[in-house]
C-alpha cells in the first residue's frame with residue numbers, strides 16, 4: 001500500500017479545484033458522502049476524497065487493493 005494507490009489510482013481527475021469542488025457539492029446534494037477536493041501530488045490533477053488520512057476509495061486486501069467505494073459520474 002502506498003500513497004499513489006490511496007490518493008490517485010482509479011480516481012476521477014478534475015482539471016481544477018473549482019471543478020472538483022462543484023462536483024463534490026453535487027455528490028453531496030444527491031445524498032452522497034462529504035468529499036474534499038485536493039491537489040494530487042502524483043498526477044497533479046485534482047481528486048475528490050475524504051479528509052486526509054482517511055483512505056476510503058481503496059482498501060488494502062490480501063490480494064492487493066480493493067475498491068470500497070464507487071462514485072458514478
Ligand SMILES: [Zn+2]
Nearest residue numbers: 008040042043
Ligand atoms: Zn492523482
